[in-house]
Amino acid sequence: MNIAPDGLEFEKVHVWRGDRHVLQGVSEHVRPRELLHISGPNGTGKTTLLRVLSGLLRPEQGSVRWLGQSIMTFRTEYQASLAYASHEPALKSDLTALENLHFAVGLKRRIAAGELHAALDRTGVGACADLPARVLSAGQRRRVALARVLAMSATVWLLDEPYTNLDASGADLVSGLLQAHVQGGGLALVVAHHELLLPCSIRRLELHS
Amino acid sequence: MKVGAWQAFVLIVHRELCLSFRRPEQLFQPLVFFLIVTTLFPLGLSLQLSQLRDIAPGVLWVAALLSSLLSLDSLFKSDADDGTLEQLALSGQGLTLIVVAKTCAHWLLTGVALVVVSPIVATALGIPTAAFATMMLSLALGTLTLSWLGAIGAGLTIGLRRGNVLLSLIVLPLATPLLIFGAAATERAISGTSAVGALYFLAALCVFTCTLAPFAATAALRITLE
Numbered sequence: 029m030n031i032a033p034d035g036l037e038f039e040k041v042h043v044w045r046g047d048r049h050v051l052q053g054v055s056e057h058v059r060p061r062e063l064l065h066i067s068g069p070n071g072t073g074k075t076t077l078l079r080v081l082s083g084l085l086r087p088e089q090g091s092v093r094w095l096g097q098s099i100m101t102f103r104t105e106y107q108a109s110l111a112y113a114s115h116e117p118a119l120k121s122d123l124t125a126l127e128n129l130h131f132a133v134g135l136k137r138r139i140a141a142g143e144l145h146a147a148l149d150r151t152g153v154g155a156c157a158d159l160p161a162r163v164l165s166a167g168q169r170r171r172v173a174l175a176r177v178l179a180m181s182a183t184v185w186l187l188d189e190p191y192t193n194l195d196a197s198g199a200d201l202v203s204g205l206l207q208a209h210v211q212g213g214g215l216a217l218v219v220a221h222h223e224l225l226l227p228c229s230i231r232r233l234e235l236h237s
Numbered sequence: 238m239k240v241g242a243w244q245a246f247v248l249i250v251h252r253e254l255c256l257s258f259r260r261p262e263q264l265f266q267p268l269v270f271f272l273i274v275t276t277l278f279p280l281g282l283s284l285q286l287s288q289l290r291d292i293a294p295g296v297l298w299v300a301a302l303l304s305s306l307l308s309l310d311s312l313f314k315s316d317a318d319d320g321t322l323e324q325l326a327l328s329g330q331g332l333t334l335i336v337v338a339k340t341c342a343h344w345l346l347t348g349v350a351l352v353v354v355s356p357i358v359a360t361a362l363g364i365p366t367a368a369f370a371t372m373m374l375s376l377a378l379g380t381l382t383l384s385w386l387g388a389i390g391a392g393l394t395i396g397l398r399r400g401n402v403l404l405s406l407i408v409l410p411l412a413t414p415l416l417i418f419g420a421a422a423t424e425r426a427i428s429g430t431s432a433v434g435a436l437y438f439l440a441a442l443c444v445f446t447c448t449l450a451p452f453a454a455t456a457a458l459r460i461t462l463e
Contacts, residue, residue: 083327084323084326084327084462084463104331105329107327108239108328108330109329110327116319116320118319118320118321118324120319121319123252123259127255131249131255132328134240134248135240135248135249135325135329135330136240136328136329137239137240138244176324
């Protein structure tokens with residue numbers, strides 16, 4: 029039994045959307061060096077859960093604690109240590125890939141252009157750095173979004189279906205990044221529809237309707 | 238290393254300016270609207286110069302309000318549509334700072350631009366050059382206030398498909414004091430009497446919205462982000 033509060037803990041989280049009871053008392057405790065694989069059929073509240081855990085959405089009941097403290101009491105500080113990738117890549121189509129990273133990551137931490145280039149190279153879109161996001165393919169946009177997560181060097185990763193639109197090498201890339209992040213002491217919560225086969229500690233949370 | 242509030246503010250303003258200059262048509266649309274509306278009045282009414290001067294303040298201010306309203310819709314909506322608003326909200330900088338920076342950038346791109354082109358319009362309406370300074374000052378205060386009022390309305394109407402109409406219905410009633418005092422200041426300046434009283438009222442409205450609207454707009458945005 030671990031006494032010292034660590035990791036991200038959520039307890040009996042309930043969310044209603046109108047009349048629909050989307051999340052019905054979901055609980056889990058994710059510690060550093062752990063990955064939580066969230067799965068379940070469409071419409072069972074996987075994205076809603078990630079939004080609750082990011083602090084964007086306030087649950088009607090239940091609590092979310094980071095390092096033992098409710099995230100709502102220090103939401104801004106908590107969000108500074110968080111990297112969230114929604115199921116859309118969230119890129120400005122008029123800005124280049126590099127500018128997109130610059131304006132998003134620059135709010136989290138001071139970062140040199142070299143580091144942003146390195147992140148784009150790592151996710152395999154280094155050659156697209158100066159192209160507007162509008163001309164990139166769906167897979168390339170996903171890779172730029174992954175580079176953004178990487179460059180934020182956050183402790184908590186919340187990834188909503190990071191494998192969508194990616195080819196086989198892209199899927200390997202996501203797995204490699206997740207593994208490196210978790211083994212480096214971070215924690216990751218990943219929504220994915222297929223099995224995650226990674227040599228690290230994986231907990232599973234399956235949501236039902 | 239953590240990013241300070243001022244650096245974050247500069248970064249967001251820079252981002253907004255970059256985005257806006259990539260789409261110049263969005264930048265020029267309200268200005269062209271302002272120019273066209275104000276020049277149509279003298280053509281349509283075929284008035285004497287003295288009569289034109291009588292209606293000039295009202296025409297100028299109504300056109301300024303309506304053209305500012307045109308651009309308000311895009312304040313948060315495009316970011317909300319592509320998901321970047323969520324990223325901004327989760328940047329660890331506090332939503333109020335983001336709202337303040339985005340609204341200031343919006344005013345720089347619309348309000349200041351409107352003030353800059355207003356002498357052209359004023360000339361077309363027969364406003365004497367001596368009144369330009371007061372007119373431009375009143376427009377600067379008025380458009381800044383309107384940007385803040387608009388931030389609240391834009392925050393509330395992000396999620397709606399026909400949000401633009403509702404946005405006008407929310408903002409225009411709140412903007413009527415601006416129209417009254419703004420037009421009064423311009424009118425006084427044209428007739429050569431002191432416009433200080435009306436300008437003070439405009440400044441008071443401006444300070445009032447600058448201090449309180451950021452919190453109201455943040456709360457509105459917080460609700461729509463959920």
